[in-house]
Amino acid sequence: MRVALFLTCVNDTLYPDTGRAVVKLLTRLGVEVDFPPAQTCCGQAHYNTGYRHEAEPLARHFSDVFGEYEAIVTPSGSCGAMVRELYPRMGERARAEGRGSALAAVLAPVVPKTYELTEFLVDVLGVTDVGAYYPHTVTYHPTCHGLRSLGLGERPLRLLRAVKGLELVELPGADECCGFGGTFAVKNADVSAAMGADKVRNAESTGARVLCAADNSCLMHIGGTMSRLRVDMRPVHIAEILASTEEEAAG
Amino acid sequence: MSGRERVLGRVRRALADVPREEVPYEQAVPRGYLREHGGRSVAETVELLAENLADYRALVHRCTDTGLPSLIAGLLRRHGSASVVVPPGLDPGWLAETEVTRVADTADGTPRALDGVDSVVTGCAVAVAETGTIVLDGSPDQGRRRITLVPDHHICVVRVPGQVVASVPQALGRLDPARPLTWISGPSATSDIELDRVEGVHGPRTLEVVLVTVR
Amino acid sequence: MSGTFVGMPAFPRAARTAVRDTTLRGNLRHATRTIRGKRAQAVAELADWAELREAGRRIKDHTLRHLDRYLEQVEEAVTAAGGTVHWAADADEANAIVAQLVKETGESEVVKVKSMATQEIGLNEALEAEGIRAYETDLAELIVQLGRDRPSHILVPAIHRNRGEIRDIFAREMGAWGRPAPEGLTDRPAELAEAARLHLREKFLRAKVGISGANFVVAETGTLVVVESEGNGRMCLTLPETLISVVGIEKVVPTWRDLEVFLQTLPRSSTAERMNPYTSMWTGTTDGDGPRAFHLVLLDNGRTDTLADEVGRQALRCIRCSACLNVCPVYERAGGHAYGSVYPGPIGAILSPQLRGTGSEIDASLPYASSLCGACYEVCPVAIDIPEVLVHLRERVVRGGPATRDGNKVVLRPAKGHAAERAAMRAARWAFTRPGALRAGQRLASRTRRFHPRTLPGPGRAWSASRDLPAVPAEPFRDWWQRTRGGKDTDR
Numbered sequence: 001m002r003v004a005l006f007l008t009c010v011n012d013t014l015y016p017d018t019g020r021a022v023v024k025l026l027t028r029l030g031v032e033v034d035f036p037p038a039q040t041c042c043g044q045a046h047y048n049t050g051y052r053h054e055a056e057p058l059a060r061h062f063s064d065v066f067g068e069y070e071a072i073v074t075p076s077g078s079c080g081a082m083v084r085e086l087y088p089r090m091g092e093r094a095r096a097e098g099r100g101s102a103l104a105a106v107l108a109p110v111v112p113k114t115y116e117l118t119e120f121l122v123d124v125l126g127v128t129d130v131g132a133y134y135p136h137t138v139t140y141h142p143t144c145h146g147l148r149s150l151g152l153g154e155r156p157l158r159l160l161r162a163v164k165g166l167e168l169v170e171l172p173g174a175d176e177c178c179g180f181g182g183t184f185a186v187k188n189a190d191v192s193a194a195m196g197a198d199k200v201r202n203a204e205s206t207g208a209r210v211l212c213a214a215d216n217s218c219l220m221h222i223g224g225t226m227s228r229l230r231v232d233m234r235p236v237h238i239a240e241i242l243a244s245t246e247e248e249a250a251g
Numbered sequence: 252m253s254g255r256e257r258v259l260g261r262v263r264r265a266l267a268d269v270p271r272e273e274v275p276y277e278q279a280v281p282r283g284y285l286r287e288h289g290g291r292s293v294a295e296t297v298e299l300l301a302e303n304l305a306d307y308r309a310l311v312h313r314c315t316d317t318g319l320p321s322l323i324a325g326l327l328r329r330h331g332s333a334s335v336v337v338p339p340g341l342d343p344g345w346l347a348e349t350e351v352t353r354v355a356d357t358a359d360g361t362p363r364a365l366d367g368v369d370s371v372v373t374g375c376a377v378a379v380a381e382t383g384t385i386v387l388d389g390s391p392d393q394g395r396r397r398i399t400l401v402p403d404h405h406i407c408v409v410r411v412p413g414q415v416v417a418s419v420p421q422a423l424g425r426l427d428p429a430r431p432l433t434w435i436s437g438p439s440a441t442s443d444i445e446l447d448r449v450e451g452v453h454g455p456r457t458l459e460v461v462l463v464t465v466r
Numbered sequence: 467m468s469g470t471f472v473g474m475p476a477f478p479r480a481a482r483t484a485v486r487d488t489t490l491r492g493n494l495r496h497a498t499r500t501i502r503g504k505r506a507q508a509v510a511e512l513a514d515w516a517e518l519r520e521a522g523r524r525i526k527d528h529t530l531r532h533l534d535r536y537l538e539q540v541e542e543a544v545t546a547a548g549g550t551v552h553w554a555a556d557a558d559e560a561n562a563i564v565a566q567l568v569k570e571t572g573e574s575e576v577v578k579v580k581s582m583a584t585q586e587i588g589l590n591e592a593l594e595a596e597g598i599r600a601y602e603t604d605l606a607e608l609i610v611q612l613g614r615d616r617p618s619h620i621l622v623p624a625i626h627r628n629r630g631e632i633r634d635i636f637a638r639e640m641g642a643w644g645r646p647a648p649e650g651l652t653d654r655p656a657e658l659a660e661a662a663r664l665h666l667r668e669k670f671l672r673a674k675v676g677i678s679g680a681n682f683v684v685a686e687t688g689t690l691v692v693v694e695s696e697g698n699g700r701m702c703l704t705l706p707e708t709l710i711s712v713v714g715i716e717k718v719v720p721t722w723r724d725l726e727v728f729l730q731t732l733p734r735s736s737t738a739e740r741m742n743p744y745t746s747m748w749t750g751t752t753d754g755d756g757p758r759a760f761h762l763v764l765l766d767n768g769r770t771d772t773l774a775d776e777v778g779r780q781a782l783r784c785i786r787c788s789a790c791l792n793v794c795p796v797y798e799r800a801g802g803h804a805y806g807s808v809y810p811g812p813i814g815a816i817l818s819p820q821l822r823g824t825g826s827e828i829d830a831s832l833p834y835a836s837s838l839c840g841a842c843y844e845v846c847p848v849a850i851d852i853p854e855v856l857v858h859l860r861e862r863v864v865r866g867g868p869a870t871r872d873g874n875k876v877v878l879r880p881a882k883g884h885a886a887e888r889a890a891m892r893a894a895r896w897a898f899t900r901p902g903a904l905r906a907g908q909r910l911a912s913r914t915r916r917f918h919p920r921t922l923p924g925p926g927r928a929w930s931a932s933r934d935l936p937a938v939p940a941e942p943f944r945d946w947w948q949r950t951r952g953g954k955d956t957d958r
Contacts, residue, residue: 007943009898009904011943012908012942012943012944013908013911013938013942014936014938014939015936015939015943016939016941016942016943016946017939019943019946019947020943020946020953023947023952023953024953027952027953033952034952035943035944035947035952037901037944037947037948038901039901040897040898040899040900040901040904041894041898041904043895043898045894046891046894046895047857048838048857048860049860049864049887049891050833050857050859050860050861050862050863050864050865051861051864051865051888051891051895052857052861053865054891054892054894054895055895057895057899058895058898058899061898061899089854093777096776144837144838144839144840144841145840147840148839148840148841148843148844149840175841176795176839176841177795177837177839177841179795179837180837181836181837181838181839182837182838183834183887184834184836184837184838185928185929185933186925186928186929187478187834187928188477188478188481188796188834188835188837189478189928189929189931189932190478190481190482190485190486191478191481191485191796191799191800191835192837192932193931193932193933194485194491194799195795195796195799195837196932196933197932220936221933223934223936224929224932224933224934224935224936225932225933227933227934228932228933228934253553254552254553254554254555254559255541255553257553257555257766257873258537258553258554258555258715258764258766258770259534259537259538259553260873261555261766261770261771261873262533262534262537262715262770262773263534264770264774264870264873265770265771265773265774265779265870266531266532266533266534266773266774268776269531269532273531273532274528276528276720276721279524279525279527279528280521280524280525280528280724281517281520281521281524282521283514283517283520283521284514284517284518284521284727285513285514285517288511288512288513288514303740307739307740307743358754361671362670362671362705363671363672366667366671379741381740382740382741383740383741384741389752389755395704395754395755395756396700396703396704396746396755396756397704397705397755397756400697400700400701400704400705401671401705419726419729419730419741420723420726423722423723423725423726423729428684428687428689428722428747428749429547429687429749430749430752431704431746431747431748431749431752431755431756432745432746432747432748433700433744433745433746433747434729434741434744434745434746434747435743435744436739436740436741436742436743436744437743438743439695439696439697439743439744440695440696440743441605441659441695441696442501442621442622442695442737443604443605443606443609443622443624443696444605444629444632444655444658444659445493445496445497445500445625445628445629445655446497446498446500446501446622446625446792447497447500447655448737448739449655449656449659450656451656451659451660451663452605452659452662452663452695452696452697452698453603453663453666453667453670453696453697453698453700453701454696454697454700454743454744455697
């Protein structure tokens with residue numbers, strides 16, 4: 001299977017460790033991963049801030065870059081949701097505006113074969129025990145787009161429960177948004193910060209040392225809040241936990 | 252231009268994108284939802300009604316038709332009632348064993364006069380088990396809407412199982428929209444203080460429902 | 467009264483104050499959390515919730531798409547049943563109709579059932595100007611009216627008040643409006659409810675004119691439906707001689723049978739009850755029972771403008787349950803007043819900018835009052851995709867374009883204050899369609915990373931006032947990939 005890693009622009013720039021972890025994990029599971037270097041950004045920030053027309057060329061570019069692969073895997077619930085949920089909508093809107101079906105046709109091929117990482121592992125590869133070892137107490141925050149747009153459900157938790165050495169503790173108010181919300185974090189900084197602080201306090205109350213999620217954008221907000229509030233916890237992307245083994249333990 | 256023409260004109264212009272020949276109403280709405288939730292026997296449905304009425308703080312009593320007059324007399328006595336409003340078509344036998352003052356439900360009575368009456372006894376049109384609801388439709392045994400509103404104590408007689416349905420869809424099917432309808436689920440209540448339910452505001456603070464089995 | 471929203475500041479500024487008000491935060495947190503859990507339980511009781519939700523969505527969509535036909539049917543049925551139908555294109559027209567109808571009765575006071583439509587048009591203030599006093603009779607509305615306050619929630623307008631504050635308002639203000647609060651009133655909810663009962667009873671008993679809204683209007687029968695809890699609705703709907711109902715044109719449902727959907731979904735979504743204590747249904751007038759005169763005022767006031775927008779029109783499906791408010795993390799922290807409208811919370815954020823347009827500062831800021839977490843869509847009993855409409859309205863704000871205002875097609879200009887953002891978005895689009903440019907930027911960031919601060923000056927403070935910045939890595943992933951061909955060439 002020709003599998004492409006769609007790392008996302010945020011991970012590429014700020015969280016290369018997550019990308020390395022995905023490559024390591026998938027390789028270990030026998031998947032040959034390619035990283036098409038022409039990839040950039042799915043256009044989510046543009047779209048969600050009201051710049052749908054600016055997002056269209058990015059979506060076309062995405063389709064150009066990834067269209068030939070059999071599966072596209074991304075370690076981001078929100079960027080995965082952008083492709084799966086919002087690319088079809090962009091096509092529909094263009095059609096409704098009298099611009100024909102060209103955009104819909106260009107975007108259609110990538111939609112069904114884009115998978116968020118945990119979906120790809122559980123649904124496509126059919127594994128829940130990925131042979132990982134991570135001797136830490138972990139609490140899991142389901143990010144909103146993963147939870148509600150993609151419907152990841154139990155998949156991340158099933159994967160985490162199968163990790164050796166990992167103690168999973170439940171996060172109170174887990175399904176509440178952390179307050180990141182892309183440009184919301186700066187446009188409504190006070191509310192965003194209040195939501196982030198509540199999320200961190202809830203995480204802290206679990207006694208876990210690691211807060212895990214499947215989206216680094218949310219983790220950037222939560223982690224930034226933890227560090228500011230001097231809470232002794234670390235944000236860690238689920239890929240890094242799943243990639244970690246007894247031979248090569250992640251921090 | 253009249254308000255009517257203006258509003259309707261705006262509606263029509265707003266819907267310029269809607270094709271004239273769209274799917275008709277009958278096909279536009281999928282009715283895949285249930286006619287009732289769970290399959291219950293008649294007795295179980297009555298049991299559920301009793302449970303749900305009680306859950307929302309209605310006081311539930313059960314008796315046979317021969318025991319009804321004494322039960323009603325006892326309820327009025329226990330409430331300390333001196334007077335009771337009587338709908339025009341109420342079975343006179345129901346009040347045969349009580350001595351309290353009868354007040355007729357008439358068109359020229361005033362709300363203020365009703366405010367001085369302690370209780371009201373009525374029948375009902377239908378009762379809904381799943382929601383613990385009784386529905387009044389202004390029939391002669393139920394009277395005008397205000398008589399079950401202003402007095403602080405309402406005794407409502409439900410004939411079981413004949414007047415009991417399982418669900419809201421079934422209840423609507425039995426009701427006539429041309430009649431004034433009042434759906435009652437427990438005594439008056441509010442959630443307006445900290446979104447927590449408190450019973451007893453403007454409607455009757457005590458709702459007693461008598462489930463009467465006709466022998 | 468201070469019950470108006472004119473000149474409200476933009477959402478972020480109003481929210482900043484609310485976020486720092488610890489009493490308000492506590493009140494909202496307590497109330498919304500109480501109801502959230504209960505709603506989930508009440509919904510879980512129905513195995514066919516998804517089907518009911520879908521049916522509700524389809525009924526409303528179908529009605530909206532043929533609204534002209536159904537409105538004419540309503541008019542015909544209500545008239546045949548002895549009612550009189552009036553049409554109001556905007557708030558001023560509606561207020562003038564109601565004021566005139568009240569004057570014709572010779573009365574100078576009215577009792578009111580809680581109604582969003584009459585709040586939206588500012589009916590109480592308009593009646594006051596005509597020398598008519600309107601008494602709110604819903605407990606929460608009474609708290610708001612006595613406290614000279616503004617509503618902050620659709621279902622529970624005084625949700626921002628806790629029991630202690632309510633006690634103080636009752637003790638202080640009731641005397642000026644009628645029967646004073648009992649001596650030694652405590653903050654027990656049952657006692658507060660009792661104080662309201664006593665205070666309002668004399669008003670109900672003498673009232674000659676009642677004013678209401680309606681939750682539903684059935685086109686085929688002309689039946690109006692009011693869903694309530696306290697019995698104040700029944701008082702206003704049945705004791706007065708004249709009843710005037712002001713109802714938004716989107717409240718229509720085609721058939722009697724359609725109520726079987728909404729009478730199941732509305733109570734569970736709003737108060738988390740299997741059924742609310744009282745539901746009244748009436749069709750025109752009934753001889754010898756209830757009001758002798760019934761007037762239905764059908765209200766547009768921006769609804770047809772909303773209807774004209776193919777994406778935004780779904781907001782008109784709303785049945786005003788407030789489940790979206792109760793579940794919204796932004797509402798919980800910002801409070802209802804920050805939304806600058808009688809419609810707060812997620813539904814308000816898509817309804818107000820459509821009903822009123824995006825011209826004012828507050829209305830242009832509302833589409834951004836959301837992290838797009840989607841919890842509102844998830845709980846909505848008529849499946850309004852609130853995030854979709856929010857994003858659509860953001861586009862209208864930043865880009866402008868065709869819209870309908872007061873029934874006229876207009877082309878909106880992009881809102882002011884987004885120029886820098888627009889430039890940044892365009893620059894990002896430029897870079898993101900050129901991988902080489904993106905890579906150059908990433909490398910520059912990595913090479914200068916030792917000089918990056920953990921906090922930012924200027925506009926960046928919006929982020930770093932509460933959050934540290936992540937450290938920029940030594941090299942972006944793509945460089946590592948190219949250097950090692952995905953780890954194959956490393957020394958691992």
